[in-house]
Amino acid sequence: MIKIDYRDPRPIYEQVVDGIEELALRGALPADTQIPSVRQLAMELSINPNTIQRAYGELERRGVIYAAKGRGNFISDNMTVLRERRLEEIGAQIGALAAQARTLGADEDRLRGWLQKKGVDGA
Amino acid sequence: MIKIDYRDPRPIYEQVVDGIEELALRGALPADTQIPSVRQLAMELSINPNTIQRAYGELERRGVIYAAKGRGNFISDNMTVLRERRLEEIGAQIGALAAQARTLGADEDRLRGWLQKKGVDGA
Amino acid sequence: MIKIDYRDPRPIYEQVVDGIEELALRGALPADTQIPSVRQLAMELSINPNTIQRAYGELERRGVIYAAKGRGNFISDNMTVLRERRLEEIGAQIGALAAQARTLGADEDRLRGWLQKKGVDGA
Amino acid sequence: MIKIDYRDPRPIYEQVVDGIEELALRGALPADTQIPSVRQLAMELSINPNTIQRAYGELERRGVIYAAKGRGNFISDNMTVLRERRLEEIGAQIGALAAQARTLGADEDRLRGWLQKKGVDGA
DNA sequence: GTGGTCTAGACCACG
DNA sequence: GTGGTCTAGACCACT
Known part of the structure; x- marks a missing residue:
């Protein structure tokens, strides 16, 4: 399992x-x-x-x-509700990371590129 | 401080x-x-x-x-080097989160939208 | 232990x-x-x-x-990886010491001899 | 100076x-x-x-x-004496490092090679 | 029982 | 004054 x-x-x-x-x-x-x-x-x-x-x-x-x-x-x-809740959570995390990346000087293109990148492990 | x-x-x-x-x-x-x-x-x-x-x-x-x-x-x-390393790290995290979101059914538009969202806290 | x-x-x-x-x-x-x-x-x-x-x-x-x-x-x-890394480190140290010894006038024969010598303590 | x-x-x-x-x-x-x-x-x-x-x-x-x-x-x-003493010291250090490297599996060829290597910093 | 964090207080080496 | 190490003892989370 x-x-x-x-x-x-x-x-x-x-x-x-x-x-x-x-x-x-x-x-x-x-x-x-x-x-x-x-x-x-x-x-x-x-x-x-x-x-x-x-x-x-x-x-x-x-x-x-x-x-x-x-x-x-x-x-x-009610997994549908929980799934939506989880997606909101992921969205907030991505938003926070993106904001942080901008602070460090990453531009929009680079941010968009990361969405396709396959990460090594989960966050 | x-x-x-x-x-x-x-x-x-x-x-x-x-x-x-x-x-x-x-x-x-x-x-x-x-x-x-x-x-x-x-x-x-x-x-x-x-x-x-x-x-x-x-x-x-x-x-x-x-x-x-x-x-x-x-x-x-050598903060420049460390900054770049941190950006790579953030990129990997965003990539992993994006992949997970896709698994749960999020489409590309929604993912792109999150990049603008201001998250509650960091990950 | x-x-x-x-x-x-x-x-x-x-x-x-x-x-x-x-x-x-x-x-x-x-x-x-x-x-x-x-x-x-x-x-x-x-x-x-x-x-x-x-x-x-x-x-x-x-x-x-x-x-x-x-x-x-x-x-x-992953000790294999760490072991190799440690060997590289030792190699660099030996190289630095050898260079210093040459500066002080040691010839190649003497350097080679040291490789066999049993030292008192580590460096 | x-x-x-x-x-x-x-x-x-x-x-x-x-x-x-x-x-x-x-x-x-x-x-x-x-x-x-x-x-x-x-x-x-x-x-x-x-x-x-x-x-x-x-x-x-x-x-x-x-x-x-x-x-x-x-x-x-009396720097001549001190120089010789220093060389003995370096010799002992190289000997100790060589012994340690052998323990970790380095062969004689590799050891000899390190004598030529230029290290990054002193030991 | 295990590892991990925190506080309090002491002592040493460096400048 | 500074950083660095060590002891003693407490509390928490996990198995």
């Missing part, structure tokens, strides 16, 4: 959160899809169940998944 | 580093300008001198300033 | 950095090997944990180790 | 010591040559006289110069 990288400086629970959120945001996991149970995912990833528990808690808080007691965890059905 | 925001999740020493680096990168502090002494800046910001010391150490490692025992800390004269 | 020499003019944290870096460079500590925790090594060497923390921070910055909160510190897997 | 570089991490008095010692070692300043007075050199270099005083003290301790009270400071006449 997802991969965790122990060299990644991000805490493990955050890698889990980001991984599942991304799958949900880009539609790879449709609404009401059941995701692995805490124990099962913990086994798969060889991780402490507490860590998965924490990740699922955060995902629920964000509205990405919902928990049905005794039945499991499922992808939320 | 700079401000510390205690609600900012970044550690204090990092806020100091970023603050001074930005001033140097955009030329507000010319080469060989002396910056406040460790103790003085610690007083101004009501921060422990060790924290400032750590920030200055990091700035020296990055080549933003150079230190001379008994004399003080000064802005480096 | 390593030893501290209080008569060594180098600061303690630097001795720790050099000691561990050397072990990693010559392959005595393979990639992904876990190294002693900050507190544990501090106990072993009878040194303040903050000093070890600083050394580990420097090692991480150099790419010799990577740290994961709550799990520990581990040897990086 | 000599130059001091404020960006150099070495303390100023050490730059003065090294500078004069080098001139004496390679014969640029013959035996019994008078060197500038403390005050005069301090003026020339725009440096605190105390700093020059300290440098001269160190040079005298090393046997590079001798002070004649009321008459000034002069280059020692």
Whole structure:
């Protein structure tokens, strides 16, 4: 389902959160899809169940998944809203970076060029 | 000189580093300008001198300033190189964010629009 | 694991950095090997944990180790690159010393002889 | 006579010591040559006289110069011995570096090649 | 338990 | 006065 990288400086629970959120945001996991149970995912990833528990808690808080007691965890059905929210967030970040670049002397052409550039890693 | 925001999740020493680096990168502090002494800046910001010391150490490692025992800390004269390096970095980040936005369905017009948007905070 | 020499003019944290870096460079500590925790090594060497923390921070910055909160510190897997970089550095130092020796009148035979000599301490 | 570089991490008095010692070692300043007075050199270099005083003290301790009270400071006449001592020192350093390089896998050819290489800075 | 940040206070070397 | 190192002890986040 997802991969965790122990060299990644991000805490493990955050890698889990980001991984599942991304799958949900880009539609790879449709609404009401059941995701692995805490124990099962913990086994798969060889991780402490507490860590998965924490990740699922955060995902629920964000509205990405919902928990049905005794039945499991499922992808939320309002991903469209969350996706739009995420896009706004990305937009704000790009805007801030662009402003900073201008301060350092980058011109508009260079900025536009970056939109096509494939970055090394995410921000 | 700079401000510390205690609600900012970044550690204090990092806020100091970023603050001074930005001033140097955009030329507000010319080469060989002396910056406040460790103790003085610690007083101004009501921060422990060790924290400032750590920030200055990091700035020296990055080549933003150079230190001379008994004399003080000064802005480096290779800010042009560092500025270009920073721009490359920003470019990569924008590229990554743009790619992610496309995955979520944003079209080119929207991406270009973000370049003008003023973001809430940096990334 | 390593030893501290209080008569060594180098600061303690630097001795720790050099000691561990050397072990990693010559392959005595393979990639992904876990190294002693900050507190544990501090106990072993009878040194303040903050000093070890600083050394580990420097090692991480150099790419010799990577740290994961709550799990520990581990040897990086790019030691091959770092080893080559270190060799280049040694080469430059030897070149500079050789040039200086020539200025003082040493001939080529003498220089070549030094390559076999076992020095008292490092440079 | 000599130059001091404020960006150099070495303390100023050490730059003065090294500078004069080098001139004496390679014969640029013959035996019994008078060197500038403390005050005069301090003026020339725009440096605190105390700093020059300290440098001269160190040079005298090393046997590079001798002070004649009321008459000034002069280059020692045993530079031949000091030069030989310095060469031994360089030899030991090269030997140590070579040994370290071998540990990291450098072969003899590479080591010999470094003797010709011009290093970026001194060691 | 782990690493990471911060404070407080001391001591040293340099100018 | 300056920067730099070290100790002691506290608190936080992560597993």
